[in-house]
Amino acid sequence: MYVAVKGGERAIDAAHEWLAEERRGDPQVPELSLAQIREQMSLAVNRVMAEGSLYDPELAALAIKQARGDLIEAIFLIRAYRTTLPRIGHSRPVETSAMRCDRRVSATFKDAPGGQVLGPTFDYTHRLLDFKLAAEGEAPVARQAEPTLAPTPRITEFLNRDGLIQDEAHSDETPPDMTRQPMEYPADRSTRLQALTRGDEGFVLGMAYSTQRGYGRNHPFVGELRIGAVEVEMEIPELGFDICIGEVTLTECETVNQFMGSKTEPAQFTRGYGLVFGQTERKAISMALVDRALRWEELGEENVGAPAQDEEFVLAHSDNIQATGFLEHIKLPHYVDFQSELELVRKMRREVEGSMKEAAE
Amino acid sequence: MTPLLQVRDLTKRYGARLGCGDVSFDLYPGEVMGIVGESGSGKSTLLNCLAGHQPPDEGQVIFDTRAEGPVDTLTMSEPERRMLGRTDWAFVHQNARDGLRMGVSAGANVGERLMAVGARHYGDIREQAVDWLSRVEIAEDRVDDRPRAFSGGMQQRLQIARNLVTGPRLVFMDEPTGGLDVSVQARLLDLLRGLVREMGLSAIIVTHDLAVVRLLADRLMVMKSGAVVETGLTDQVLDDPQHGYTQLLVSSVLQV
Amino acid sequence: MTAMQHDPAYNFAYLDEQTKRMIRRALLKALAIPGYQVPFASREMPMPYGWGTGGVQVTAACLTPEDRLKVIDQGADDTTNAVSIRKFFERTAGVATTEHTNEASVIQTRHRIPEAPLGAGQILVYQVPIPEPLRFLEPRETETRKMHALEEYGLMYVKLYEDIAHNGAISTAYAYPVKVEGRYVMDPSPIPKFDNPKLESGAIQLFGAGREQRIYAIPPYTQVVSLDFEDHPFEPSKADHDCDLCGCGTSYLDEVITDDAGGRMFVCSDTDFCAARQAEGHRGRLSGEDAA
Numbered sequence: 001m002y003v004a005v006k007g008g009e010r011a012i013d014a015a016h017e018w019l020a021e022e023r024r025g026d027p028q029v030p031e032l033s034l035a036q037i038r039e040q041m042s043l044a045v046n047r048v049m050a051e052g053s054l055y056d057p058e059l060a061a062l063a064i065k066q067a068r069g070d071l072i073e074a075i076f077l078i079r080a081y082r083t084t085l086p087r088i089g090h091s092r093p094v095e096t097s098a099m100r101c102d103r104r105v106s107a108t109f110k111d112a113p114g115g116q117v118l119g120p121t122f123d124y125t126h127r128l129l130d131f132k133l134a135a136e137g138e139a140p141v142a143r144q145a146e147p148t149l150a151p152t153p154r155i156t157e158f159l160n161r162d163g164l165i166q167d168e169a170h171s172d173e174t175p176p177d178m179t180r181q182p183m184e185y186p187a188d189r190s191t192r193l194q195a196l197t198r199g200d201e202g203f204v205l206g207m208a209y210s211t212q213r214g215y216g217r218n219h220p221f222v223g224e225l226r227i228g229a230v231e232v233e234m235e236i237p238e239l240g241f242d243i244c245i246g247e248v249t250l251t252e253c254e255t256v257n258q259f260m261g262s263k264t265e266p267a268q269f270t271r272g273y274g275l276v277f278g279q280t281e282r283k284a285i286s287m288a289l290v291d292r293a294l295r296w297e298e299l300g301e302e303n304v305g306a307p308a309q310d311e312e313f314v315l316a317h318s319d320n321i322q323a324t325g326f327l328e329h330i331k332l333p334h335y336v337d338f339q340s341e342l343e344l345v346r347k348m349r350r351e352v353e354g355s356m357k358e359a360a361e
Numbered sequence: 362m363t364p365l366l367q368v369r370d371l372t373k374r375y376g377a378r379l380g381c382g383d384v385s386f387d388l389y390p391g392e393v394m395g396i397v398g399e400s401g402s403g404k405s406t407l408l409n410c411l412a413g414h415q416p417p418d419e420g421q422v423i424f425d426t427r428a429e430g431p432v433d434t435l436t437m438s439e440p441e442r443r444m445l446g447r448t449d450w451a452f453v454h455q456n457a458r459d460g461l462r463m464g465v466s467a468g469a470n471v472g473e474r475l476m477a478v479g480a481r482h483y484g485d486i487r488e489q490a491v492d493w494l495s496r497v498e499i500a501e502d503r504v505d506d507r508p509r510a511f512s513g514g515m516q517q518r519l520q521i522a523r524n525l526v527t528g529p530r531l532v533f534m535d536e537p538t539g540g541l542d543v544s545v546q547a548r549l550l551d552l553l554r555g556l557v558r559e560m561g562l563s564a565i566i567v568t569h570d571l572a573v574v575r576l577l578a579d580r581l582m583v584m585k586s587g588a589v590v591e592t593g594l595t596d597q598v599l600d601d602p603q604h605g606y607t608q609l610l611v612s613s614v615l616q617v
Numbered sequence: 618m619t620a621m622q623h624d625p626a627y628n629f630a631y632l633d634e635q636t637k638r639m640i641r642r643a644l645l646k647a648l649a650i651p652g653y654q655v656p657f658a659s660r661e662m663p664m665p666y667g668w669g670t671g672g673v674q675v676t677a678a679c680l681t682p683e684d685r686l687k688v689i690d691q692g693a694d695d696t697t698n699a700v701s702i703r704k705f706f707e708r709t710a711g712v713a714t715t716e717h718t719n720e721a722s723v724i725q726t727r728h729r730i731p732e733a734p735l736g737a738g739q740i741l742v743y744q745v746p747i748p749e750p751l752r753f754l755e756p757r758e759t760e761t762r763k764m765h766a767l768e769e770y771g772l773m774y775v776k777l778y779e780d781i782a783h784n785g786a787i788s789t790a791y792a793y794p795v796k797v798e799g800r801y802v803m804d805p806s807p808i809p810k811f812d813n814p815k816l817e818s819g820a821i822q823l824f825g826a827g828r829e830q831r832i833y834a835i836p837p838y839t840q841v842v843s844l845d846f847e848d849h850p851f852e853p854s855k856a857d858h859d860c861d862l863c864g865c866g867t868s869y870l871d872e873v874i875t876d877d878a879g880g881r882m883f884v885c886s887d888t889d890f891c892a893a894r895q896a897e898g899h900r901g902r903l904s905g906e907d908a909a
Binding site: 505 | 766767768769770771772774775778779781782783845846847848849
């Protein structure tokens with residue numbers, strides 16, 4: 001006699017136990033602490049904060065630990081936690097020109113006030129596995145210089161002063177919050193930037209790369225890339241002025257892109273913009289390129305049908321939590337649907353075989 | 362007799378540049394109007410404004426509707442205009458790909474307009490599709506093939522069938538023979554002439570090819586730099602052009 | 618079947634009250650315009666998109682402490698995802714749960730409508746992956762919204778026409794499109810077309826698509842017509858067998874492979890329905906004498 005498969009609940013519990021055991025790995029090996037992850041896996045922590053849209057290195061480290069290092073899973077944990085948090089208020093816009101830069105490079109000018117600072121970058125490392133790292137006990141110390149206290153004004157502003165780059169529209173309007181309003185197309189630029197900054201790094205990178213290869217090319221130079229800490233200020237209504245509530249590390253990228261002009265309008269460069277939590281340089285540059293590609297209509301360019309120019313395509317597919325959930329849901333049971341198709345195919349086959357038989361007779 | 366279409370002072374600008382300016386004319390039922398001019402003369406802009414594909418800046422496009430008589434289509438709501446676009450109006454694009462669904466069969470391409478206005482009997486839809494395919498000289502056994510597998514001339518004939526299946530009263534055509542080989546053009550023109558006469562269609566045909574209007578159009582409008590420079594009966598305009606530009610157009614044809 | 622205390626770390630049914638109110642407003646709008654897809658600010662839930670986040674949010678917005686909840690997936694109460702969602706609400710809402718269709722006041726489902734007729738006082742919540750019935754004909758949201766607004770459904774029929782032209786029959790077996798109250802074409806979620814006639818029901822039917830941020834609804838006793846051609850009418854088909862456990866000849870069946878020699882059996886996909894029939898003494902081809 002047949003008994004239908006039961007015990008989904010027991011199976012789930014057992015799977016969770018096994019998962020917990022696997023997460024810990026060999027108990028002979030010391031357990032990772034959150035501080036270790038936060039300090040030594042800091043770029044993973046940064047990515048989780050950026051795509052999780054929550055600036056909290058400690059929580060990001062916890063999420064990475066819980067997710068066994070699967071960063072998309074960690075981002076998912078952060079996102080799910082984030083939605084349960086109450087909204088106390090909005091900060092003032094952060095002033096990135098007042099950033100304390102750890103890194104600041106420009107591809108457009110050899111030097112500029114405030115100077116170029118390489119900072120802690122992989123850029124010129126030779127990608128040779130460093131077997132010394134396999135041994136423990138390393139605590140390298142970098143040489144120190146006096147901090148430059150000179151201001152580091154944004155490089156694109158030098159161009160802007162001469163009218164050489166397009167000025168962006170200023171607005172004091174509160175931008176829409178894409179986590180509190182359903183996405184509607186066409187989206188405004190602020191919504192696009194929100195979607196890109198929390199978008200999957202790989203997806204945004206791929207889109208940006210496609211523009212460089214000719215699918216909506218926009219001739220970008222990195223006008224400036226800066227990484228560092230900025231103060232977050234909030235207006236407290238009871239006080240009537242802004243107070244600093246903390247600091248966040250950001251990566252900002254402004255690209256200087258192909259110029260445009262006409263007989264009546266003098267030629268100007270245009271820009272793309274990227275701003276991402278943490279040291280997340282690849283993402284910020286990618287974001288700036290995709291932002292610029294999406295601005296084709298506003299800048300009067302032709303839509304060449306490139307994926308990166310297609311707002312609905314980019315925004316609807318950039319979120320890795322949406323993507324991974326929907327992708328993976330196809331492993332859930334679908335036997336009802338499958339059965340329905342199975343019956344239809346059988347019926348269609350019977351009909352064709354029937355008519356072939358008739359034709360033969 | 363009420364004109365089928367009355368166009369009044371139609372103007373379209375692109376910034377400072379004039380697309381077409383102050384165009385007025387009447388089109389009577391059963392009449393075919395040709396609009397000729399070189400590229401950039403504003404003839405395609407005019408056609409797109411007439412057909413509701415582009416909003417003009419000024420003017421009226423008054424169509425004699427079945428239900429309410431003459432109505433300015435520019436003041437219609439979008440659903441009304443779209444309804445008109447799939448019933449009484451038809452638009453034949455220069456490039457058949459712009460007017461066809463390349464991913465579905467020829468039969469579905471012809472049937473779509475029928476289904477859009479409520480046809481719900483598969484057998485009837487298919488029968489009409491087959492009938493229309495034969496009227497545009499496409500064999501019945503191609504009904505389930507996709508237009509990708511068709512030659513350029515066949516695609517254009519399919520587009521015409523797809524447009525005419527609902528018995529429209531006004532057809533807009535944008536260079537219907539453009540991009541086709543000369544021998545294919547001749548066959549298509551012949552077919553179009555037959556259909557126009559047989560169905561008593563009213564049509565507005567934009568072309569730079571004077572041979573096309575000579576064959577199809579009752580009346581002619583010559584455009585240059587967005588303005589109409591000469592109008593009249595086709596034979597009259599072509600045989601005895603008054604405006605210098607028309608004379609140039611006609612003579613350049615004769616030289617070829 | 619037991620009510621429990623809900624986990625005090627979370628608000629009742631997980632979502633905060635403001636979010637629930639936002640969802641309820643969307644639900645009321647959806648009920649007022651049957652079949653119309655209402656955009657809503659879907660929240661990020663602690664379960665993956667595509668796994669019922671839309672249905673879970675709708676259920677959360679509907680639940681009251683007095684409700685009795687049933688959760689099914691593929692018609693069964695004990696499939697893993699149904700178990701997981703039921704546990705979620707047991708923990709966060711502490712509501713009573715049940716496997717019996719007639720006892721439930723709220724039923725969340727994926728891919729099936731229960732066999733037993735639903736009635737007044739019951740809410741059926743569907744999990745929806747892709748709410749847009751025109752999506753695979755026209756991928757662009759801006760375009761499909763316009764098509765709905767202008768009631769331009771010719772393209773939908775083009776698809777059905779193509780099916781018949783190439784396959785001799787309409788080849789949509791599930792997520793079979795319907796027209797609601799003569800106006801909106803709607804995706805009934807991936808239920809088998811066998812279930813389509815049950816969309817005309819005495820219960821309130823709510824559809825939630827979390828990832829796609831849409832909610833839509835069918836109010837009780839609303840006309841729901843499956844699209845078809847006059848000469849190729851809609852057929853709510855099922856496997857041509859009886860249930861091998863309860864002998865039912867009219868229920869939707871799962872096919873189960875029983876050995877590697879081509880042996881198979883058919884059993885009701887609605888496990889509660891099948892168990893109830895067996896309890897009443899109905900027997901199928903393969904049920905033992907002592908099956909009850």
